[in-house]
Amino acid sequence: xxxxxxxxxxxxxxxxxxxxxxxxxxxxxxxxxxxxxxxxxxxxxxxxxxxxxxxxxxxxxxxxxxxxxxxxxxxxxxxxxxxxxxxxxxxxxxxxxxx
Amino acid sequence: xxxxxxxxxxxxxxxxxxxxxxxxxxxxxxxxxxxxxxxxxxxxxxxxxxxxxxxxxxxxxxxxxxxxxxxxxxxxxxxxxxxxxxxxxxxxxxxxxxxxxxxxxxxxxxxxxxxxxxxxxxxxxxxxxxxxxxxxxxxxxxxxxxxxxxxxxxxxxxxxxxxxxxxxxxxxxxxxxxxxxxxxxxxxxxxxxxxxxxxxxxxxxxxxxxxxxxxxxxxxxxxxxxxxxxxxxxxxxxxxxxxxxxxxxxxxxxxxxxxxxxxxxxx
Numbered sequence: 110x111x112x113x114x115x116x117x118x119x120x121x122x123x124x125x126x127x128x129x130x131x132x133x134x135x136x137x138x139x140x141x142x143x144x145x146x147x148x149x150x151x152x153x154x155x156x157x158x159x160x161x162x163x164x165x166x167x168x169x170x171x172x173x174x175x176x177x178x179x180x181x182x183x184x185x186x187x188x189x190x191x192x193x194x195x196x197x198x199x200x201x202x203x204x205x206x207x208x
Numbered sequence: 209x210x211x212x213x214x215x216x217x218x219x220x221x222x223x224x225x226x227x228x229x230x231x232x233x234x235x236x237x238x239x240x241x242x243x244x245x246x247x248x249x250x251x252x253x254x255x256x257x258x259x260x261x262x263x264x265x266x267x268x269x270x271x272x273x274x275x276x277x278x279x280x281x282x283x284x285x286x287x288x289x290x291x292x293x294x295x296x297x298x299x300x301x302x303x304x305x306x307x308x309x310x311x312x313x314x315x316x317x318x319x320x321x322x323x324x325x326x327x328x329x330x331x332x333x334x335x336x337x338x339x340x341x342x343x344x345x346x347x348x349x350x351x352x353x354x355x356x357x358x359x360x361x362x363x364x365x366x367x368x369x370x371x372x373x374x375x376x377x378x379x380x381x382x383x384x385x386x387x388x389x390x391x392x393x394x395x396x397x398x399x400x401x402x403x404x405x406x407x408x409x410x411x412x413x414x415x416x417x418x419x420x421x422x423x424x425x426x427x428x429x430x431x432x433x434x435x436x437x438x439x440x441x442x443x444x445x446x447x448x449x450x451x452x453x454x455x456x457x458x459x460x461x462x463x464x465x466x467x468x469x470x471x472x473x474x475x
Contacts, residue, residue, distance in 0.1 A: 157367045160243030185251035
């Protein structure tokens, strides 16, 4: 739908901004205002996202960055403890590698 | 976010490997959502099948509705979803109350169900499930989240606690879920359950209070096999790899000609 046509590789900052926007859409602006979202933020501990919110976030990532990244497949190789530890920067790095 | 309009309700649906030849539809349990399958179990099955996950009404990101949590309404929803997605026949996997939905589906629409996998389906005449509802309180909720919820190992922060609290408040106080579940007490004694002829896998956690329910089903459904996995009622969360492997072996066994490639990685 809003798939991005990439002429050039996105920088880490640009990816971070996009992911930040998705997080805001998933958990709501009123909660995000109270948080300091950084690349070092972890999904479950810092952002307090639960599994269904991570699903919603994953779908936004897939729809936006397109089919050349297999975000769900990447996540499925992690066990739950790794998903709990997952930080925004891990995803930023993954998306950069896939570009 | 794919939310699909059905005649009676709007449901949040996720699909993996849409090109798969055969389809498995997975049904989650009460007070849970499709995320219980999404991260581990569904991707394992998606190496071989088209996998459809959905949030039940009132749960996850599906529409919040006040009535229709009984098994007949739930299976009407599932039939409507299959119609909408153009799925004539699918294998079903259901966890906890979702297992009862899968059983009811096989009983009501046998021609639309392939194989049947029931994980920790509780006998609704046992008081365990209903007792959880009756003892509901905020203190109980905290205890529940820490010990029993699918999010067991995800630390519940304040926002999550409140979100969960709102979900329970809604389901218990504003919907018919309690009376709908109570009305299903006699389900295991329904002759339609004993008449299920589908190949059926019953997976229960060996430490679970629901094991007797599994034995009851194993004795009533002729073409069934009971497997005990390490864990309790939360076995899909505790042992997703074990459950994913059991389900894959069960569903793939006679259908290996349809094996499709795994979801492509990024390299």
